[in-house]
Amino acid sequence: MAMTAGVLALVLCVLCFAGFWLGRQEAVRIRSGGVQPHSLPSYYGSYVALVCGIPASLALLIWISAADSLVRQFVIAGLPDHLSALPEGDLALLLTDVRNMAYGRVPLNTARPEIVGAVEHYLRLGEISRWLMWLVVLALAIGGLLLGRRMVSAEFRARNAVEQILNILLIASSTVAVLTTIAIVLSLIFEALRFFAKVPVTEFLFGLTWSPQTALRAEQVGASGAFGAVPLITGTMLISVIAMLVAVPTGLMAAVYMSEFMPGRLRAVVKPVLEILAGIPTVVYGFFAALTVAPLVRDAGMAIGLNVASQSALAAGVVMGIMIIPFVSSLSDDVLNAVPNSLREGSYGLGATQAETIKLVLLPAALPGIVASVILAFSRALGETMIVVMAAGLAANITINPLDAVTTVTVHIAALLVGDQEFDSAKTLSAFALGLLLFVVTLTLNVIAQRVVKKYREQYE
Structure with missing residues (x-):
């Protein structure tokens, strides 16, 4: 077919x-x-x-x-x-x-x-x-x-007819996009409500143990598990913060260099090459993290007497940060290039050096766009799965030690829905509760980014 x-x-x-x-x-x-x-x-x-x-x-x-x-x-x-x-x-x-x-x-x-x-x-x-x-x-x-x-x-009147048809197509496309978003949200909410009918919301949000029961078929019976999401939230935030500590400084400095120092011909080559990082499949980053970075971190830690897990949050966070660099660098570079040259020339005319101009004029002027790019990159880090599966593991531990093994919300969403599952069990339904939690967090970050851009946006003539 x-x-x-x-x-x-x-x-x-x-x-x-x-x-x-x-x-x-x-x-x-x-x-x-x-x-x-x-x-x-x-x-x-x-x-x-x-x-x-x-x-x-x-x-x-x-x-x-x-x-x-x-x-x-x-x-x-x-x-x-x-x-x-x-x-x-x-x-x-x-x-x-x-x-x-x-x-x-x-x-x-x-x-x-x-x-x-x-x-x-x-x-x-x-x-x-x-x-x-x-x-x-x-x-x-x-x-x-x-x-x-x-x-x-x-x-x-062919032009009028074509424009009317295209207008209808655009309206239909936007309607499909909106309805798809609404359907996704409603499906998450309805299934999450089924889960919360079995497990209290307070236990899910504030419980300290994540040990869901084995998904059983409808005719079978089993003991209920522990569905405290705090270990998953802690692991997600730990790996995401490590990734941002790698991606934000590196990406922002790369953006400043490409925008203000790099020759035009070289920039036309370097920027597309840098953006290739965003097109590499995440499973490739996972292999790189599991086979190269994780052993390197473990050996380096053991060399100085530290106890490093074979699958650590540090290894996953570093590789995830490398993956996110293009999000920060490309968006920040576009924002810096959008700042009018009159601001640069005015700063130079007042006797400021190039470094002072970047620090005191360009970065403040481009701050809303930079903040938006950072929040977008953070949302991307929250939703990553393959790197964490291959480099950080499935251990739901409550820790802020980057050398320990942790896991994330997305990893367990994938794990909960693998195989022949019964969708009436609390274990399988917990995946939808985790998805709803992740959706709320990313939606909040996007709203914050919009507010920041709207509040601090500069209007240039």
Whole structure:
């Protein structure tokens, strides 16, 4: 289905380009005949392309989203009574086996006859779905192309129509973004409330022991665990603070050097190279932390008589700080470059040196943007997972010693949701409570950043 949808999307793009060319050529023909069209030829071409592409693209997205679910429902309806009456969980596993057999991931020769029939039914329905998808999408695309092409005339206000369509698309995109955010927040809140119905909020926020129970299935029974989040919060803050102690001075000094001292040609090379650090996958940083930095920290500590854990907060924090340097340096460099040159020239005219100008003029003027970049980097540190998993471990300890092993909120969110989990257990639901806690913290930091920027923002002519 995915490959077929990809080919169909490519065909749809070709039809849109053809519609643009036809609409533009028709407008050029009208203008060459001595009649001045209302809009430029490119607007007519854009209108035809949009009318051709938008309805067909929406139909393709809806089909991709709903086709598999509909095929599953038809497969269930075609199952024998003793199979269709299975519990929901067992039926889902059965359908997964049918799907795997249909795609050749599981041998079909060992399956029961009724399962083989379900697989064949699944394949037939999938083939029908693909043919119908091509038929519907191509019909909408070609129909839109022909309709848009007929609308091209000297009197047609193509520019107004294109701007109206684009305005609707922008509103729809922003609405999807807002609704997605609301859905994420509501899902966190609802699941967290289920957790707090089992575990008191005070125990979660102020408890000193984190030892969740093993996630059991609904028909099993087990003793409840300890869900005090203080060790996770302490570990998160410790590693994040170490990361910021590495990233902020280094990133800020790099930004000042690139903005005020580095030649333009060299800056054009160095800044993209520095920003490559932000594009390296975090799992690579995790390997670097676990295989290089952690042993180096342990050996250095043992050389001077310190007891250093094999997985320490210091190793994870240092590597996380290296990862965050581009966030601070790039944003701070952009803020420093946005300060008007008139402030620099005025400072030099009063006899200030370059160092005094940077210290007393540029940094105060750029302070709101720098603070915003630091808070953004801190939010990034709070949400990091892979580096902590590989370099700091899973030990939920309450300590401020950077040489000890600690863990973070994000690490345990990932650990709690791994495997075959029962979402009615307090252990699994605690992941949503941790996610809600992390969301509130990062939202608070973003609000503080906005307030700082708004309060101390300088307006320049």
